[in-house]
Amino acid sequence: MDTKVSNPARVRGASVRERVTNALRADIITGVFVPGQRLSEADLCSHLDASRTPVREALRQLEAERLVEVRPNRGPIVVKLGWEEAERIYDVRELIEPEVVRLFALAATRDQLEQMDEALAEFERASSEGLNPAQLILATTTFYEVMFQGCTNDILADILRGLLARVNLLRSRSMSRPGRPKESLKEMRDILSCIRDGDVPGAQQAAITHIRNARVQAKAAMPARSAP
The missing domain is CATH 1.20.120.530 (GntR ligand-binding domain-like)
Structure with missing residues (x-):
């Protein structure tokens, strides 16, 4: 998966967790990941060039921000904001x-x-x-x-x-x-x-x-x- 927009969230000096969280947040907000799309940890690790730990932390943070929801048997998906x-x-x-x-x-x-x-x-x-x-x-x-x-x-x-x-x-x-x-x-x-x-x-x-x-x-x- 290639990001289609330049992501200003990938800044120098940020921790890996911050970089991954900011990048994933920006990708959701700008439509790289669309509402209802399942967010596979393996795909995100490749897309964000990060290990599973910061990816999981990012998903938890974005769930708290209500950009991601975790559904039983489906895992994390992008929220549909009605x-x-x-x-x-x-x-x-x-x-x-x-x-x-x-x-x-x-x-x-x-x-x-x-x-x-x-x-x-x-x-x-x-x-x-x-x-x-x-x-x-x-x-x-x-x-x-x-x-x-x-x-x-x-x-x-x-x-x-x-x-x-x-x-x-x-x-x-x-x-x-x-x-x-x-x-x-x-x-x-x-x-x-x-x-x-x-x-x-x-x-x-x-x-x-x-x-x-x-x-x-x-x-x-x-x-x-x-x-x-």
Whole structure:
């Protein structure tokens, strides 16, 4: 099995377990492994160039993140994220993220804003150089992680981090829609611009708009049986 996208998760300095977990997570999120596909340990060892121990640890971690489920007599398979669950995820995001944006906007440092700028520049490069799902997801994750770290409420940030793997799975689907990467970039720039200008309500509304548009695009990208 050959990975079809460049995987930014394969970074120097990471432990074998981290490398394998990050690589497998990225492969699931970007569709190298499809929903319902059985994940054979032997095949994964070959695909990820790793022994069985880190592969098993990665599968356990991704099961905790609800990207993998273990079924009796079948072993681990890639989860099928249906629209009902996706709707609940977007509902939670719309409830929590505006408050995270508000808290971050009140405490943001120049360095944090520059990090968000850099993440959006990387997003733009990834989309202009030929759609690279893994790079787009990584840049978006970096943009949000800066806000999570700077929002001054660890509980809210941890709730959203707990949804991150499934949010990124939905992001990968929505980003596959024609024109969506460009729209998403503009929406994230609107959030950052309002934060820079001290327009907290504007930043919150921009965040809500971003989530609602992502919801529409993710639903359109869902298989017909999953999105009634």
